[in-house]
Amino acid sequence: MFDTLHEVTAMTITLLKPTPSDAAPATGLAEPAIEAATPLPTPQALRQQLPLDGELRQRVATQREEVKAILDGRDDRLLVVVGPCSVHDPKAAREYAENLSVLARQVEDQLLLVMRVYVEKPRTTVGWKGLAYDPHLDGSDDMAHGLAQSRALMRDVIGLGLPVATELLQPMVASYLDDLLAWTAIGARTTESQVHRELASGLAAAVGFKNATDGGTQVAIDAIQAAAHGHRYPALSASGAPCLQHTPGNRHTHVVLRGGHGEPNYQAEHVAATRRALEAAGLTPRLMVDCSHANSRKDHRRQSEVLLDVLDQRLAGETALCGVMLESQLFEGRQPLKPGAMRYGVSVTDACIGWETTEHLVSLAAERLR
Ligand SMILES: O=C[C@H](O)[C@H](O)COP(=O)(O)O
Numbered sequence: 001m002f003d004t005l006h007e008v009t010a011m012t013i014t015l016l017k018p019t020p021s022d023a024a025p026a027t028g029l030a031e032p033a034i035e036a037a038t039p040l041p042t043p044q045a046l047r048q049q050l051p052l053d054g055e056l057r058q059r060v061a062t063q064r065e066e067v068k069a070i071l072d073g074r075d076d077r078l079l080v081v082v083g084p085c086s087v088h089d090p091k092a093a094r095e096y097a098e099n100l101s102v103l104a105r106q107v108e109d110q111l112l113l114v115m116r117v118y119v120e121k122p123r124t125t126v127g128w129k130g131l132a133y134d135p136h137l138d139g140s141d142d143m144a145h146g147l148a149q150s151r152a153l154m155r156d157v158i159g160l161g162l163p164v165a166t167e168l169l170q171p172m173v174a175s176y177l178d179d180l181l182a183w184t185a186i187g188a189r190t191t192e193s194q195v196h197r198e199l200a201s202g203l204a205a206a207v208g209f210k211n212a213t214d215g216g217t218q219v220a221i222d223a224i225q226a227a228a229h230g231h232r233y234p235a236l237s238a239s240g241a242p243c244l245q246h247t248p249g250n251r252h253t254h255v256v257l258r259g260g261h262g263e264p265n266y267q268a269e270h271v272a273a274t275r276r277a278l279e280a281a282g283l284t285p286r287l288m289v290d291c292s293h294a295n296s297r298k299d300h301r302r303q304s305e306v307l308l309d310v311l312d313q314r315l316a317g318e319t320a321l322c323g324v325m326l327e328s329q330l331f332e333g334r335q336p337l338k339p340g341a342m343r344y345g346v347s348v349t350d351a352c353i354g355w356e357t358t359e360h361l362v363s364l365a366a367e368r369l370r
């Protein structure tokens with residue numbers, strides 16, 4: 001199935017170097033800084049190759065509505081975005097999804113579980129950028145294959161009955177995957193970006209804007225306001241042609257508190273302050289707490305204490321808290337990315353809690369909310 005894409009990847013086009021008469025004599029500024037361009041399939045071609053059939057399309061529509069009902073306060077269940085920090089092994093991700101789909105049914109009276117299928121990773125400096133970019137984990141950047149693997153995996157997760165969450169990082173990647181998503185993150189490193197706010201304004205899925213990496217929440221509140229408006233911005237159409245995209249605006253957005261610079265911001269005083277800031281901006285206060293990242297001080301074992309605190313706040317009547325996020329894998333911890341010497345089901349980005357702890361925490365959350 002992926003042969004065609006592989007063939008496309010193999011054809012690398014070397015960009016035309018300027019002729020001597022084009023070159024800028026003194027500065028050399030006319031030299032292109034891009035070394036090569038590798039063709040990718042158009043979003044339309046990939047969607048045709050890995051289509052979402054009528055039943056699955058309807059399922060995604062229903063999943064999106066379920067998430068939005070929670071954000072609108074029409075459903076008082078807790079939204080739980082849970083799964084690996086990043087997917088690097090689709091086989092392990094499918095096994096994880098099978099486990100999660102069973103758990104989701106056991107807790108569905110109290111919780112709506114949405115699986116993190118994160119295939120793009122924002123990096124603080126440099127590092128592996130995710131399955132969509134480098135599926136062979138070796139720097140070969142076979143993105144045509146990575147996009148196909150990402151799409152196929154997300155489709156299988158939906159087939160298991162689970163809604164899919166991802167972070168959308170590179171706006172062009174969104175058009176390969178966005179028909180599959182029930183919930184989307186705009187990450188801490190991009191919430192302030194106008195380009196990402198424009199992207200969010202045209203998504204059919206709900207969007208969570210993370211607070212900034214320094215802990216600042218105002219950028220996420222500004223992002224909610226920006227994304228609620230319609231925008232017009234240049235983009236590539238599904239068939240790969242440049243176009244001016246017109247978006248309607250997205251009202252189903254919310255803040256995600258993830259802490260900043262090693263300091264948590266999940267506690268009641270932070271939640272109350274964010275609630276007041278949202279109300280002052282004329283916005284409906286709705287918040288998700290990310291139990292990982294700076295909220296856990298990057299120690300996966302502390303995600304449980306964050307979750308328990310958030311549950312206490314909910315039970316004490318904090319209705320703005322409509323969701324939580326957990327970073328979880330089949331097995332706990334993290335490992336360096338060393339192809340050929342990897343442990344199955346262990347994160348290669350941030351450390352995660354393992355499946356047993358995940359099952360225990362999610363069941364406990366449902367039990368406490370009952
Ligand atoms: O969620 C994952 C990481 O926190 C994020 O991608 C940044 O990773 P890095 O600091 O390891 O680059």
Ligand SMILES: C=C(OP(=O)(O)O)C(=O)O
Nearest residue numbers: 085187188189210258293
């Ligand atoms: C990168 C992530 O989070 P943040 O943007 O909060 O760092 C993530 O959730 O994978």
